[in-house]
Amino acid sequence: MHKGRMEAFTDGVIAVIITIMVLELKLPHAATWRALLADLPVFLSYVLSFAYVGLYWNNHHHLLQAVEHVNGRVLWANLFFLFWLSLFPFTTSWLNESHPMPAPVPTAVYGIVLLLTALAWIPLLRTLITANGGSTSGLARALRGDWKTVVSPIGYLVGIVLAFFAPILSCVIYALVAAIWLVPDRRLEAGVN
Amino acid sequence: MHKGRMEAFTDGVIAVIITIMVLELKLPHAATWRALLADLPVFLSYVLSFAYVGLYWNNHHHLLQAVEHVNGRVLWANLFFLFWLSLFPFTTSWLNESHPMPAPVPTAVYGIVLLLTALAWIPLLRTLITANGGSTSGLARALRGDWKTVVSPIGYLVGIVLAFFAPILSCVIYALVAAIWLVPDRRLEAGVN
Amino acid sequence: MHKGRMEAFTDGVIAVIITIMVLELKLPHAATWRALLADLPVFLSYVLSFAYVGLYWNNHHHLLQAVEHVNGRVLWANLFFLFWLSLFPFTTSWLNESHPMPAPVPTAVYGIVLLLTALAWIPLLRTLITANGGSTSGLARALRGDWKTVVSPIGYLVGIVLAFFAPILSCVIYALVAAIWLVPDRRLEAGVN
Amino acid sequence: MHKGRMEAFTDGVIAVIITIMVLELKLPHAATWRALLADLPVFLSYVLSFAYVGLYWNNHHHLLQAVEHVNGRVLWANLFFLFWLSLFPFTTSWLNESHPMPAPVPTAVYGIVLLLTALAWIPLLRTLITANGGSTSGLARALRGDWKTVVSPIGYLVGIVLAFFAPILSCVIYALVAAIWLVPDRRLEAGVN
Numbered sequence: 001m002h003k004g005r006m007e008a009f010t011d012g013v014i015a016v017i018i019t020i021m022v023l024e025l026k027l028p029h030a031a032t033w034r035a036l037l038a039d040l041p042v043f044l045s046y047v048l049s050f051a052y053v054g055l056y057w058n059n060h061h062h063l064l065q066a067v068e069h070v071n072g073r074v075l076w077a078n079l080f081f082l083f084w085l086s087l088f089p090f091t092t093s094w095l096n097e098s099h100p101m102p103a104p105v106p107t108a109v110y111g112i113v114l115l116l117t118a119l120a121w122i123p124l125l126r127t128l129i130t131a132n133g134g135s136t137s138g139l140a141r142a143l144r145g146d147w148k149t150v151v152s153p154i155g156y157l158v159g160i161v162l163a164f165f166a167p168i169l170s171c172v173i174y175a176l177v178a179a180i181w182l183v184p185d186r187r188l189e190a191g192v193n
Numbered sequence: 194m195h196k197g198r199m200e201a202f203t204d205g206v207i208a209v210i211i212t213i214m215v216l217e218l219k220l221p222h223a224a225t226w227r228a229l230l231a232d233l234p235v236f237l238s239y240v241l242s243f244a245y246v247g248l249y250w251n252n253h254h255h256l257l258q259a260v261e262h263v264n265g266r267v268l269w270a271n272l273f274f275l276f277w278l279s280l281f282p283f284t285t286s287w288l289n290e291s292h293p294m295p296a297p298v299p300t301a302v303y304g305i306v307l308l309l310t311a312l313a314w315i316p317l318l319r320t321l322i323t324a325n326g327g328s329t330s331g332l333a334r335a336l337r338g339d340w341k342t343v344v345s346p347i348g349y350l351v352g353i354v355l356a357f358f359a360p361i362l363s364c365v366i367y368a369l370v371a372a373i374w375l376v377p378d379r380r381l382e383a384g385v386n
Numbered sequence: 387m388h389k390g391r392m393e394a395f396t397d398g399v400i401a402v403i404i405t406i407m408v409l410e411l412k413l414p415h416a417a418t419w420r421a422l423l424a425d426l427p428v429f430l431s432y433v434l435s436f437a438y439v440g441l442y443w444n445n446h447h448h449l450l451q452a453v454e455h456v457n458g459r460v461l462w463a464n465l466f467f468l469f470w471l472s473l474f475p476f477t478t479s480w481l482n483e484s485h486p487m488p489a490p491v492p493t494a495v496y497g498i499v500l501l502l503t504a505l506a507w508i509p510l511l512r513t514l515i516t517a518n519g520g521s522t523s524g525l526a527r528a529l530r531g532d533w534k535t536v537v538s539p540i541g542y543l544v545g546i547v548l549a550f551f552a553p554i555l556s557c558v559i560y561a562l563v564a565a566i567w568l569v570p571d572r573r574l575e576a577g578v579n
Numbered sequence: 580m581h582k583g584r585m586e587a588f589t590d591g592v593i594a595v596i597i598t599i600m601v602l603e604l605k606l607p608h609a610a611t612w613r614a615l616l617a618d619l620p621v622f623l624s625y626v627l628s629f630a631y632v633g634l635y636w637n638n639h640h641h642l643l644q645a646v647e648h649v650n651g652r653v654l655w656a657n658l659f660f661l662f663w664l665s666l667f668p669f670t671t672s673w674l675n676e677s678h679p680m681p682a683p684v685p686t687a688v689y690g691i692v693l694l695l696t697a698l699a700w701i702p703l704l705r706t707l708i709t710a711n712g713g714s715t716s717g718l719a720r721a722l723r724g725d726w727k728t729v730v731s732p733i734g735y736l737v738g739i740v741l742a743f744f745a746p747i748l749s750c751v752i753y754a755l756v757a758a759i760w761l762v763p764d765r766r767l768e769a770g771v772n
């Protein structure tokens with residue numbers, strides 16, 4: 001089965017997710033710099049979520065470049081991944097409800113959705129490897145020892161626990177995890193170019 | 194007429210449908226686990242609708258893989274199918290208005306739109322078969338005796354009637370019908386690979 | 387310049403327009419059949435607008451099938467056409483504000499946007515003919531004597547004037563004009579197949 | 580790395596941005612011409628933002644026509660550009676909050692986002708040139724001496740400063756800068772055709 005239409009549908013879904021979050025940016029309560037500045041935390045959480053959705057699109061793009069085939073299992077693994085990604089506008093909005101400072105539960109839930117999205121990436125990877133030559137293929141070798149996919153869930157877990165003591169620190173950790181992903185996976189890129 | 198652009202437009206419409214439903218996920222009324230838990234039925238109905246839209250996309254993908262040609266009639270049958278699918282965000286929202294427990298009429302209407310979408314799939318199938326070799330073609334043979342397309346409308350009908358006695362049971366039935374569709378049509382998949 | 391990306395962008399814009407209109411379908415004020423039935427005019431206007439946007443997509447698809455080249459002028463003519471089409475969700479919502487019966491001014495404005503969209507189709511047609519062989523080309527011949535593009539604006543004009551006497555009649559006329567377009571342009575289709 | 584999927588994703592994001600702005604067009608407070616006319620400034624700002632997003636899509640299309648390759652750096656430069664573009668619905672809405680006449684701070688912020696989007700175009704251009712033959716390539720030559728990319732930021736800066744004295748003049752300047760961009764870059768177009 002050709003991978004083209006799964007890519008096109010994923011592009012559409014991610015394009016809508018990344019864009020509708022701006023609808024949640026409430027207007028400042030007055031036409032002043034002070035009112036705009038009071039919404040800075042809301043803006044920063046928008047930047048963070050935009051970065052996460054953007055890097056997932058980037059990684060999806062790199063991953064799909066490295067494969068040839070998809071099948072029914074891959075389609076469902078992809079939809080499962082998109083499901084968790086689709087919750088980002090919701091968790092971002094809830095995080096913003098409690099500004100200026102993030103509240104513990106929404107901060108933890110934001111991290112939980114980050115964690116579940118990261119975990120949902122694994123079956124997508126596995127089904128793609130199975131459909132493209134199995135564990136001895138170049139794709140499987142290229143993805144062996146991916147330290148980022150190990151470090152990220154640990155970072156999210158630490159952020160989730162910290163949310164009940166210092167939610168602002170959780171947000172810093174979420175931002176740091178995003179930062180280590182800003183560089184796309186060089187191995188995949190190298191394998192393609 | 195090439196099928197590519199009809200696929201692209203359908204991907205766009207379904208991508209928007211599946212994603213804007215998250216805008217209907219109202220924020221919990223407080224930043225607590227209890228408030229989040231109180232919205233669990235809303236979340237479950239989001240999961241159900243996401244699954245339905247996702248499986249329709251999957252089946253559309255499998256179906257279009259099996260054909261070569263589209264024509265003006267196919268385009269209109271496709272738009273007619275997309276029309277009913279586009280009502281999912283509306284029926285999902287209305288179902289959620291009456292939480293914690295679903296109310297009879299919105300539960301029945303949710304099932305009616307499920308039923309009409311399933312029925313709208315039939316002219317899409319028929320016009321595609323006509324445009325691609327008719328009833329003696331491989332596509333027509335591949336789709337003969339599709340028990341799921343017979344069982345599903347019966348399930349929706351039972352759910353619609355039950356809505357006036359035990360709406361929660363209707364939702365269970367809608368979920369069960371979705372479950373039998375989670376496996377994509379092996380015959381079509383086999384016919385393509 | 388290849389026509390592919392203009393088609394893809396147009397598909398995206400029309401997919402969003404046709405889908406976000408469902409966000410304007412307000413929930414019935416109660417979970418009853420009576421409340422749902424009271425919103426029937428709102429539903430009918432959704433059907434009408436969905437049909438119009440759908441048929442414009444269909445005609446755009448047929449038109450672009452008949453050409454090979456696009457240029458900068460075509461891109462702008464296309465954006466100008468999409469601008470008027472993008473106002474459909476707004477005029478549909480305004481029409482619905484005055485239900486059960488449509489109010490004169492919103493009914494007239496609905497028709498004015500229909501009229502301007504139809505007029506914006508003309509420069510798109512002209513620039514495409516110029517970019518693809520000019521007035522002696524097969525495309526220009528295929529589109530000569532297009533009675534629908536003459537009848538439609540007259541229908542809209544009659545609807546706009548009638549809006550100040552019997553707005554419900556205007557809506558009937560808008561629906562009749564949509565009906566004559568439901569059959570795609572056979573000449574273009576014939577020219578392609 | 581093939582440029583196709585970056586184009587498709589960008590088309591999706593820009594299609595959503597340009598279309599969801601219509602959701603911000605609040606309905607007139609009454610079903611009268613007078614109420615509609617009172618919202619004329621809101622409509623004009625919608626036209627302006629639609630034109631800006633449309634011309635950025637046009638220029639993106641022309642630019643990508645002139646290149647062959649993209650890489651990881653280009654993807655991030657593109658996302659950075661899309662981030663600023665995604666703020667247009669927000670700044671347009673805020674500008675409209677203060678109608679009939681635009682307020683100083685929202686007018687300045689509208690210009691700041693215009694300025695930052697224009698500046699975010701530069702790294703996109705640079706990374707594309709680097710990935711496609713460097714400063715001695717035809718692309719780099721084709722873009723040398725682009726007076727519009729110099730004049731536009733100056734126009735935005737003047738508009739931002741003027742916002743605190745005569746916001747309406749700022750809007751006129753923003754519209755004039757848009758007008759000089761309505762003609763696509765002839766050099767790129769010529770280089771492709």
